[in-house]
Amino acid sequence: MYAFEYHRPTSVKEAASLAGGAEDAKFLAGGHTLLPTMKLRLAGPANLIDLGQIAELRGIERSGSAVTIGAMMKHAEVATSAEVKEAIPALAEMAELIGDPHVRNRGTIGGSIANNDPSADYPAACLALNATIVTNQRKVAADDFFQGIFTTALEEGEIITRVSFPIPSQAAYAKFRNPASRYALVGVFVAKHADGVRVAVTGAGSNGVFRVPEMEKALSGSFTPDALNGIAVPQDRMNSDIHADAAYRAHLVGVMARRAVQAAAARG
Amino acid sequence: MTTVSLTVNGQSVTADVDPRTLLVQFLRDNLRLTGTHVGCDTSQCGACVVHLNGHAVKSCTVLAVQADSSVVTTIEGIAEGGELHPMQAAFREHHGLQCGYCTPGMIMSAIDIVNRKGHALDEQTIRAELEGNLCRCTGYHNIVKAVAAGAQGMAQSLLRQAAE
Structure with a gap:
């Protein structure tokens, strides 16, 4: 790991001002992607701004039709939150599928979303649940936030403060895990909202998380696995690697979408 | 150097560390608590698991400075009165x-x-x-x-x- 200067702000304002005044700064959330990347010297920020002591980035609140989660909430906290389990059980279940118990005790929702790993789970949940990503500067719809592999709408020095998830009538996440890394080979999050169904896929796309309009249209008509008959995602948009080729991933998208719809429908 | 103060196995510890020091290095090299092992050093194998504020974490993927003001328990800290946990x-x-x-x-x-x-x-x-x-x-x-x-x-x- 290259040397860096360490900063430990106690407010979002202080963190933003530190980032503005420091050259080559990175924010540290749970650190479970950034620290391994720094160990490999694939990242070597001159300044590391630790968000771990900022109380205003924590908390889970349910208000009317949405659940809002602070950016520094850990996966284990989301997975075991009574509010999340009651309002959006699919989201709690998704958080429980990230990494292993130790990783879930450190990794955060804000870190996962800001990183936008093409195999991460949260981006699919945000897209399917039509989440709003709130930063210290603005609110961004999930549809506009995720812009391709490891790329988001975040500007330099912009900090995610919380993520607001509208409560769907039914939802589920089906994940085909790489058994070694536990990242999604393919993960499909399906959510039924008052104005239609949203389907988001992670792990599969060559350009990161994406929605499947054909599936959304079919499921908005009939929220059953059979409604997906005959719908295939194009292989040329799929990722291909030693774990799974594009054809297999494209096939898995269909299988996981069915399983997600089945699980969501079973929840009633 | 950054000052870090934490409680390890019930004892208060304060030290100046290079910020890039991992918690596992701090435990092993500074405190000589070598019961916590480094296996893969890539947060996969779990040989370095310790409790940080009561929760299991992989100490190869936590900076010592992130553990400031925290309570850490290692394998050396669980036996009581000479009796194994x-x-x-x-x-x-x-x-x-x-x-x-x-x-x-x-x-x-x-x-x-x-x-x-x-x-x-x-x-x-x-x-x-x-x-x-x-x-x-x-x-x-x-x-x-x-x-x-x-x-x-x-x-x-x-x-x-x-x-x-």
Whole structure:
């Protein structure tokens, strides 16, 4: 790991001002992607701004039709939150599928979303649940936030403060895990909202998380696995690697979408 | 250098560290608590698991400075009054190790599982919850038995303490 200067702000304002005044700064959330990347010297920020002591980035609140989660909430906290389990059980279940118990005790929702790993789970949940990503500067719809592999709408020095998830009538996440890394080979999050169904896929796309309009249209008509008959995602948009080729991933998208719809429908 | 102050196994510790010092390096090199092992150094194997504010974490993927003001418990901190912790005793009794390299992490994870899931652990739960700890010797069977027995042992130990 290259040397860096360490900063430990106690407010979002202080963190933003530190980032503005420091050259080559990175924010540290749970650190479970950034620290391994720094160990490999694939990242070597001159300044590391630790968000771990900022109380205003924590908390889970349910208000009317949405659940809002602070950016520094850990996966284990989301997975075991009574509010999340009651309002959006699919989201709690998704958080429980990230990494292993130790990783879930450190990794955060804000870190996962800001990183936008093409195999991460949260981006699919945000897209399917039509989440709003709130930063210290603005609110961004999930549809506009995720812009391709490891790329988001975040500007330099912009900090995610919380993520607001509208409560769907039914939802589920089906994940085909790489058994070694536990990242999604393919993960499909399906959510039924008052104005239609949203389907988001992670792990599969060559350009990161994406929605499947054909599936959304079919499921908005009939929220059953059979409604997906005959719908295939194009292989040329799929990722291909030693774990799974594009054809297999494209096939898995269909299988996981069915399983997600089945699980969501079973929840009633 | 950055000053870090934390509590390790009940003792207050303050030190000046290079900010890039990992918590596991701090424990091993600064405090000479070498029971916490470095296996893969890539947050996969779980040999470095310690408790940070009561929760199991991989200390190879936490900076020492991130643990400032925290309470850390390592494998050296769980035995009481010269007696093995019930989970340690169960690993010995059930041959839950061969080379022993993964054992400190296994035991710290196992105690965390009991803290979260209670004392009556079935095999499926134990296997699923141990997914972040790798053992290359045992094939896990005896580890799973040891965790189940250790969970029971922890329950009995609590009952004994309550009776006293």
